[in-house]
Amino acid sequence: MTLFSFRNSFYLFMFFLLFINLGYAKTIKHPSYKNGQCGACHTTKNAKSPDLKMDMPELCYSCHTNYENNDFIHGPVGAGACTLCHDPHKSENPKLLTTSTINDLCTSCHSDKGAMLNSGDNIHPPVQESCINCHDAHGQNHKFQLKADRKKDLCLTCHIDKKDAITNSKNKHGAIEMGDKCLGCHDPHSSTAPKLLKAEDSKTICLTCHSAPLPRDEDGKMLMNMGEHLAKNPNVHGPIMWGDCVACHDPHGSNNIRMLKEPFPEKSSAKFSADGYICFKCHESEKMTERFSKDITNFRNGDNNTHYLHVNQKRISCKSCHDYHASSLPHHLKDKTTYGVAKFKLRFEGTSTGGSCNPICHTRRYYDRVEPVNVKTNKKL
Ligand code: HEC
Ligand code: HEC
Ligand code: HEC
Ligand code: HEC
Ligand code: HEC
Ligand code: HEC
Ligand code: HEC
Ligand code: HEC
Ligand code: HEC
Ligand code: HEC
Ligand code: HEC
Incomplete structure (x- = not known):
């Protein structure tokens, strides 16, 4: 009985601590505001009049990096609307943001991306975590304010294993360097299909290119037209029937012939193993x-x-x-x-x-x- 009431008061105490913590959530203040230097931004020292001493965003740029020097500037930043995302005085969120998470901030305007996050589709983990894993909130020298070139470099900053595979594998896949590169097959945000694929299965993606005879780089020979071959021959092998070309091939390249995931004899005769x-x-x-x-x-x-x-x-x-x-x-x-x-x-x-x-x-x-x-x-x- 005594033990029970001890426990009870322990939990009550912990709850009290939590309550205090919530009540005093850390408020972050802009340094000038915190130091009472209202005149750093307002026309009067104590800001009796809220008038700003300069227009936005020039006011902010008088102390901060000018984001307009980037090749690609985010809409609201270009419009000088800093305060749509930042509270100029104080906030309970890091970087004086107006929302508690970055994704709430971005999806407050990009509602289609908000719908995507709630769609139940497969979401790319870094997207789920924070849009600014890839995008810069202000500006960048890459399209869509991305932190690196969107077609491939961006992906490889995180997918280092893929970087190794595509640069070091003996049999490389032309698709990696063609057109939209990684984005030719993958959606960077989400997909209804597994592995962020842009089509329902790998076969549909493969046949967008492999429905024509493609040149096989190393020897000048042509690769068979797989689309035509499948259309002409009704007895399709199990995995392909299920749309799964990657059951056998690695689309990013491999050390085996024809980018197979595991070895297969190149010649028609081979010692069995x-x-x-x-x-x-x-x-x-x-x-x-x-x-x-x-x-x-x-x-x-x-x-x-x-x-x-x-x-x-x-x-x-x-x-x-x-x-x-x-x-x-x-x-x-x-x-x-x-x-x-x-x-x-x-x-x-x-x-x-x-x-x-x-x-x-x-x-x-x-x-x-x-x-x-x-x-x-x-x-x-
Ligand atoms: C870093 C720049 C900056 C500093 C420092 C600053 N302000 Fe402001 N303040 C602004 C901006 C920008 C607005 C306009 C906000 C908007 O239009 O959305 C504003 C708006 C105001 C307003 C009117 C709207 C509101 O939020 O009530 C008052 C009052 C005000 N500030 C008082 C102060 C006082 C008092 C201080 C000093 C303790 C201060 N400000 C320091 C930038 C600043
Ligand atoms: C008088 C100079 C000055 C002006 C004007 C000014 N800032 Fe700042 N600001 C600072 C300093 C100093 C810091 C702290 C160092 C840093 O993070 O760069 C700061 C920090 C910040 C931060 C980061 C806070 C954090 O938690 O890391 C934000 C966001 C910010 N300012 C936004 C603004 C906006 C928006 C304006 C225009 C309305 C503005 N500032 C105008 C001097 C200024
Ligand atoms: C679309 C929303 C949005 C707009 C508009 C915006 N910011 Fe930001 N800002 C952010 C986010 C998000 C961060 C946090 C970035 C991070 O943590 O890397 C941030 C960070 C900052 C920081 C801190 C930088 C650092 O490296 O810690 C400053 C300073 C700042 N913004 C100033 C501004 C100024 C000045 C403007 C207007 C010209 C502006 N912001 C407009 C979203 C915005
Ligand atoms: C206040 C509303 C607002 C917020 C918040 C906002 N954006 Fe934007 N965003 C815009 C506007 C407006 C454009 C310009 C649209 C255009 O040019 O067609 C834009 C453009 C973009 C673009 C380029 C789209 C294109 O088609 O060129 C990207 C990428 C983007 N925003 C990402 C973000 C991210 C990431 C965040 C969160 C850090 C964010 N946005 C927060 C309003 C906002
Ligand atoms: C893993 C990196 C990554 C993350 C995280 C990410 N994006 Fe993107 N985003 C991209 C790439 C790559 C493109 C270019 C797509 C293309 O060219 O087809 C893009 C394009 C965009 C565009 C313009 C084209 C379009 O799809 O409308 C917007 C807007 C956008 N992203 C918003 C967001 C928002 C909002 C978030 C967070 C919920 C986010 N992004 C998170 C990589 C990312
Ligand atoms: C900020 C880091 C980051 C960036 C940038 C990034 N990814 Fe990812 N990606 C991850 C993480 C983390 C996972 C989950 C763990 C894993 O599978 O490696 C993931 C998973 C994936 C998956 C597997 C998804 C599944 O359903 O299993 C694919 C495909 C993918 N990323 C493709 C891309 C492509 C294409 C790009 C470039 C547009 C890209 N990633 C950029 C971090 C990143
Ligand atoms: C020709 C289409 C195609 C291209 C181009 C492509 N991928 Fe993939 N990717 C796939 C397919 C199909 C899968 C599913 C593989 C599986 O299930 O074995 C996949 C899977 C992945 C995965 C999940 C892990 C795995 O291997 O199963 C990551 C991460 C990934 N790709 C990243 C990338 C990156 C980064 C690029 C650009 C360098 C890229 N992909 C280019 C088709 C492609
Ligand atoms: C964007 C176009 C494109 C897509 C999509 C594509 N490929 Fe390819 N593929 C090529 C090109 C071009 C070649 C010939 C050059 C080479 O060998 O890389 C090729 C070659 C191949 C080869 C022969 C490699 C060798 O060693 O000779 C195989 C096997 C292959 N692709 C399988 C696939 C599979 C499986 C998919 C779907 C996951 C796919 N491809 C999707 C363009 C594509
Ligand atoms: C059951 C395993 C398996 C599946 C599934 C599979 N392949 Fe293959 N594929 C192979 C093997 C093994 C080779 C090597 C054939 C050889 O050298 O004789 C090959 C060779 C190829 C080649 C090169 C042909 C040439 O002309 O040399 C292409 C292109 C190709 N496959 C595309 C695909 C596509 C597209 C799919 C899905 C529609 C697919 N494969 C599904 C096992 C498979
Ligand atoms: C990813 C799994 C998978 C791989 C790898 C695979 N198969 Fe199959 N195979 C199946 C399935 C499932 C069936 C049954 C459906 C069918 O008849 O295609 C099958 C059926 C067959 C049949 C016909 C059975 C019959 O009597 O009709 C042959 C022959 C065959 N496979 C040969 C091969 C050869 C040769 C390879 C290696 C190049 C191979 N398979 C690799 C899954 C696979
Ligand atoms: C000399 C021709 C020949 C070679 C070489 C050959 N097969 Fe077969 N295989 C057949 C014939 C014929 C059948 C049909 C048997 C029947 O059902 O009457 C068959 C049937 C099959 C089946 C269906 C299941 C079964 O065992 O009856 C599979 C799976 C299969 N082969 C896989 C392979 C694989 C894997 C290889 C290479 C390691 C291979 N075959 C090499 C002629 C061959």
């Missing part, structure tokens, strides 16, 4: 490592794993048989392919329990999961 293929982020690598299995893959002859045979034993990369963007055949199999310098057709024919191929590598050969086939004679075992 599970971490050499980005595919196993989503698919089971056992498809390629189990010599015999009744269920790990459908590409098998009875329990003889035909994936193991081709990929692991014969070192044939996925790209000789599959098109991981889109294809016209089932199982994302290619119609035409290349192996080394040879260009040829796979001539795949599927059945309900297997299939057969007739590429230049061998005569037509069959695989059947239920009734395995002798690969030499093509007869049922």
